[in-house]
Amino acid sequence: MPDENFVVNAVGRKVPREIDGRHYRPYAGVFVEPPKEDKRRVGPRLGTILHPGEDKLVSTLREAIERIELTDGMTVSFHHHFREGDKVLNMVMAEIAAMGFKNMTIAPSSLYSVHEPLIEHIKNGVVTCIEGGSARGTVGRAVSRGLMVRPMIIRSHGGRVRAIERGDLHIDAAFIGAPCADTIGNCNGVKGPSACGPLSYALADAIYSERTVAITDHMEETPVIPISISQEFVGTVVQVDDIGDPSKIVSNTLRLTRDTVNLNIAKNAVRVIEASEVFRNGIRFQTGASGISLAVTKFLGERMKKRGIVGSFGMGGTTENMVKLLEEGIIHKILTVQAFDQYAIQSLLKDVNHIEIGAGFYANPHNRGTAVNLLDVVVLGATEIDVNFNVNVNTHSDGILQYPTGGHSDTAAGAKLTIITTPLIRGRIPVVVDDVIVISTPGESVDVLVTDYGIAVNPRRQDLIERLNAAKIPLKSIEELRDLAYRITGKPRKPDFTDKIVALIEYRDGTLIDVLREVAPVR
Amino acid sequence: MPRLRRSRIYLPGNRPRMIQKGPLLGADAVILDLEDSVSPEEKDAARFLVRNAIKSLDFGDTEVMVRINPVTTCGLQDLAAVLPAGPDAIVVPKSENRQGVQAVEKAIRQSGLSKPVAILPLIESAKGILNAYEIAGASPLVEAITFGGEDFTQDIGATRTREGREIFLGRSMLVIAAKAAGVQALDTVFSDFTDEEGLRNDTLAIKQMGFDGRAAIHPSQIEIIHEIFTPTKEEIQHAVNVLRAAEIARCKGSGVAVVKGKMLDKPIFQRAEKIIRIAERLGLQLPEPEE
Amino acid sequence: MTAPRTARILHEAKAGLDDRGDVLICLSPGELNSGIQLEIESTLMSLFGDQIRASVLEVVEGYGLNDLKLTVNDRGALDYAIRARVQTAIERALTEGE
Numbered sequence: 043m044p045d046e047n048f049v050v051n052a053v054g055r056k057v058p059r060e061i062d063g064r065h066y067r068p069y070a071g072v073f074v075e076p077p078k079e080d081k082r083r084v085g086p087r088l089g090t091i092l093h094p095g096e097d098k099l100v101s102t103l104r105e106a107i108e109r110i111e112l113t114d115g116m117t118v119s120f121h122h123h124f125r126e127g128d129k130v131l132n133m134v135m136a137e138i139a140a141m142g143f144k145n146m147t148i149a150p151s152s153l154y155s156v157h158e159p160l161i162e163h164i165k166n167g168v169v170t171c172i173e174g175g176s177a178r179g180t181v182g183r184a185v186s187r188g189l190m191v192r193p194m195i196i197r198s199h200g201g202r203v204r205a206i207e208r209g210d211l212h213i214d215a216a217f218i219g220a221p222c223a224d225t226i227g228n229c230n231g232v233k234g235p236s237a238c239g240p241l242s243y244a245l246a247d248a249i250y251s252e253r254t255v256a257i258t259d260h261m262e263e264t265p266v267i268p269i270s271i272s273q274e275f276v277g278t279v280v281q282v283d284d285i286g287d288p289s290k291i292v293s294n295t296l297r298l299t300r301d302t303v304n305l306n307i308a309k310n311a312v313r314v315i316e317a318s319e320v321f322r323n324g325i326r327f328q329t330g331a332s333g334i335s336l337a338v339t340k341f342l343g344e345r346m347k348k349r350g351i352v353g354s355f356g357m358g359g360t361t362e363n364m365v366k367l368l369e370e371g372i373i374h375k376i377l378t379v380q381a382f383d384q385y386a387i388q389s390l391l392k393d394v395n396h397i398e399i400g401a402g403f404y405a406n407p408h409n410r411g412t413a414v415n416l417l418d419v420v421v422l423g424a425t426e427i428d429v430n431f432n433v434n435v436n437t438h439s440d441g442i443l444q445y446p447t448g449g450h451s452d453t454a455a456g457a458k459l460t461i462i463t464t465p466l467i468r469g470r471i472p473v474v475v476d477d478v479i480v481i482s483t484p485g486e487s488v489d490v491l492v493t494d495y496g497i498a499v500n501p502r503r504q505d506l507i508e509r510l511n512a513a514k515i516p517l518k519s520i521e522e523l524r525d526l527a528y529r530i531t532g533k534p535r536k537p538d539f540t541d542k543i544v545a546l547i548e549y550r551d552g553t554l555i556d557v558l559r560e561v562a563p564v565r
Numbered sequence: 566m567p568r569l570r571r572s573r574i575y576l577p578g579n580r581p582r583m584i585q586k587g588p589l590l591g592a593d594a595v596i597l598d599l600e601d602s603v604s605p606e607e608k609d610a611a612r613f614l615v616r617n618a619i620k621s622l623d624f625g626d627t628e629v630m631v632r633i634n635p636v637t638t639c640g641l642q643d644l645a646a647v648l649p650a651g652p653d654a655i656v657v658p659k660s661e662n663r664q665g666v667q668a669v670e671k672a673i674r675q676s677g678l679s680k681p682v683a684i685l686p687l688i689e690s691a692k693g694i695l696n697a698y699e700i701a702g703a704s705p706l707v708e709a710i711t712f713g714g715e716d717f718t719q720d721i722g723a724t725r726t727r728e729g730r731e732i733f734l735g736r737s738m739l740v741i742a743a744k745a746a747g748v749q750a751l752d753t754v755f756s757d758f759t760d761e762e763g764l765r766n767d768t769l770a771i772k773q774m775g776f777d778g779r780a781a782i783h784p785s786q787i788e789i790i791h792e793i794f795t796p797t798k799e800e801i802q803h804a805v806n807v808l809r810a811a812e813i814a815r816c817k818g819s820g821v822a823v824v825k826g827k828m829l830d831k832p833i834f835q836r837a838e839k840i841i842r843i844a845e846r847l848g849l850q851l852p853e854p855e856e
Numbered sequence: 857m858t859a860p861r862t863a864r865i866l867h868e869a870k871a872g873l874d875d876r877g878d879v880l881i882c883l884s885p886g887e888l889n890s891g892i893q894l895e896i897e898s899t900l901m902s903l904f905g906d907q908i909r910a911s912v913l914e915v916v917e918g919y920g921l922n923d924l925k926l927t928v929n930d931r932g933a934l935d936y937a938i939r940a941r942v943q944t945a946i947e948r949a950l951t952e953g954e
Binding site: 537 | 876877900902903904905907933934935
């Protein structure tokens with residue numbers, strides 16, 4: 043690709059202006075107003091019009107695919123609320139392949155290692171493009187090793203909805219795994235054997251796609267209650283035996299980390315929160331489901347209780363830990379975009395103050411308001427972070443694509459205080475480095491790094507540094523942490539890449555923040 | 566003043582991942598173990614690993630100790646391997662008399678190290694307890710004697726309990742011997758690491774008995790152990806008051822100082838001085854004396 | 857200063873544990889004039905392969921050894937541990953009657 047096509051963006055990465063038929067503006071900053079002509083939403087065609095006494099039920103998946111008149115080259119989408127327990131994507135793609143379709147683009151909100159069969163579909167030309175959140179396991183490895191001709195698009199939760207609403211991601215057919223549905227297409231995710239909680243990642247798909255098929259393994263009397271996705275947006279309903287494996291959809295036993303060192307990281311993160319200006323009544327926070335995150339939620343709750351602070355809401359990635367805070371009155375509400383355990387699902391179903399929010403409400407930067415903008419504090423992870431506080435969450439240090447951006451760049455942008463918690467070193471791999479392999483979240487939106495070897499604050503936040511100094515929280519510079527890491531592990535070589543671009547990392551506003559290249563075979 | 570040894574924790578000397586956690590645990594001391602946690606076939610491997618670890622890893626303020634094997638087995642080989650790396654202290658297990666300590670002292674002096682190395686005899690038998698005073702005084706390098714409660718209990722045919730009645734006398738004798746010899750007394754582990762309340766009670770009890778610290782069997786115990794062995798605000802305030810009163814009495818030429826109606830004498834001054842020294846070591850703020 | 861490369865190990869030897877953060881070393885005598893044959897396997901090849909190779913060879917050369925086969929199966933061991941395990945394997949391989 044000619045060099046003139048590349049431009050250096052605001053985080054110092056060279057990105058192409060045009061690639062694979064797409065035109066991109068380079069990343070220019072966390073909150074850049076989009077050009078006027080981009081400020082429009084697209085609208086899908088109206089398909090099925092139902093008359094009294096009719097319904098949308100068909101008996102087989104094949105029938106559904108025939109009914110929606112799927113053709114070669116179309117874009118089909120899926121949500122990832124079932125995580126490793128998902129059966130929908132594989133089931134639908136197997137049928138699409140069996141029916142002889144080719145050149146499809148798939149737009150899953152994220153991919154898991156259970157989606158390994160995609161590799162065969164890619165090899166057979168059934169799938170030629172992936173517009174998604176990332177790819178775990180063998181699919182991610184295969185993409186990094188150059189399996190596909192066309193580059194994969196990686197978007198955050200908010201960025202995906204933005205792209206759908208703007209028309210950058212034009213979905214021809216959305217296949218929505220619905221744990222509970224009725225014959226005219228109302229859906230929810232809180233009932234049925236494959237209950238997953240909210241259907242947040244599927245909402246925009248349902249509203250904006252040209253065709254929507256609800257696939258369920260549990261039908262209830264019309265209309266189902268609650269209604270997460272309305273019948274207004276669903277054209278076809280099909281019932282199958284299983285849409286997911288419940289044991290892998292949710293965990294019954296999300297484990298708080300027992301490791302003393304990780305617990306100390308969590309405790310220090312809470313110390314930082316407590317010393318900051320956001321620790322007051324009405325605090326609004328988001329944590330996650332990792333071992334350290336669960337501990338942060340627990341310790342934060344304890345400190346809030348001790349200091350008599352009541353929070354406005356918790357947001358997530360919701361777990362039992364978070365729900366317990368709601369039950370104890372330490373927070374008023376929970377906004378859920380994904381549920382990680384049964385406890386969270388039951389709470390969503392029964393508690394009036396626990397609500398489901400769509401991914402757009404959650405994080406779409408180009409709408410009239412998002413929940414992430416309300417956040418006081420978010421606690422996130424990282425695979426790598428560089429001395430400018432830029433964070434990589436998409437690849438390991440070996441350059442292999444493995445993880446989604448998810449809500450990382452969205453929450454980091456919106457929250458007043460963004461904290462990254464991570465061990466300084468993983469095995470022999472330094473987490474704090476000179477340069478990250480890819481930038482998923484720009485350093486401008488990251489405030490504090492808490493590791494087991496020390497805490498570093500982004501120099502942009504002098505106000506925070508003063509507060510932490512006053513609270514006698516010892517700080518190091520991020521360069522010190524990097525030096526410490528390299529001293530222990532040795533400074534690693536950068537992995538070798540070829541020139542071929544295998545993934546485009548879109549920032550949430552649709553600009554290009556980085557590209558990922560093919561990993562060269564090891565000599 | 567000798568180092569603070571409120572807590573110490575054993576790390577198996579043949580497991581790199583465990584050794585590497587050492588600097589992160591926040592203990593006053595880590596003990597890289599070549600004895601009980603290393604199988605006989607791996608003693609050689611552990612020696613090289615521990616030696617290299619001491620040379621290359623940065624343990625920060627944490628004291629780095631090595632528990633060698635008894636000198637009657639391969640302890641001298643252990644010393645030959647690890648001393649050149651410059652550990653801070655050597656823990657001598659199964660100490661029953663002065664000979665073991667003196668053999669270790671000899672090896673240390675012969676190694677020609679410029680950096681001081683302390684000796685910490687580990688007393689874990691009936692005989693050892695009876696000879697504790699002799700062991701504590703066997704070398705000027707001995708800075709503390711430590712109690713191995715589990716082995717001791719086995720040796721005297723007792724049963725280990727939560728309350729620790731069976732080791733009470735052993736503990737007490739160790740404290741008496743240590744203080745008579747002018748060295749620190751360090752206690753054994755509290756094995757049930759899920760029993761936080763039990764750990765607190767036991768640690769409080771041994772602090773009151775005169776121990777200067779104890780071993781942790783699990784990293785989660787370290788914070789609680791430090792909490793109990795760290796002087797409280799009240800203790801520090803009282804110590805500051807005591808020393809001020811002593812100063813006033815000295816200036817006045819009067820022999821007797823009084824604080825809160827109580828007459829003070831030498832042991833109380835010494836205790837107050839010790840508390841202030843510990844507080845300073847820990848970087849705690851010293852308050853102004855109260856009127 | 858490296859010792860002249862004339863020493864030979866007496867027999868096969870192994871060192872290291874099958875554990876995260878450790879490295880498995882297998883040493884065996886090679887044919888005359890076969891030199892030092894080094895095979896490294898590591899999950900971190902692209903990042904640390906060169907450094908692992910250099911450290912292993914340095915320890916071997918320090919003993920002045922030649923004509924041996926060395927396989928290194930690394931599971932993310934730090935440099936000090938790699939060197940310690942290599943040295944352990946060599947010492948074992950040089951010890952009579954193992």
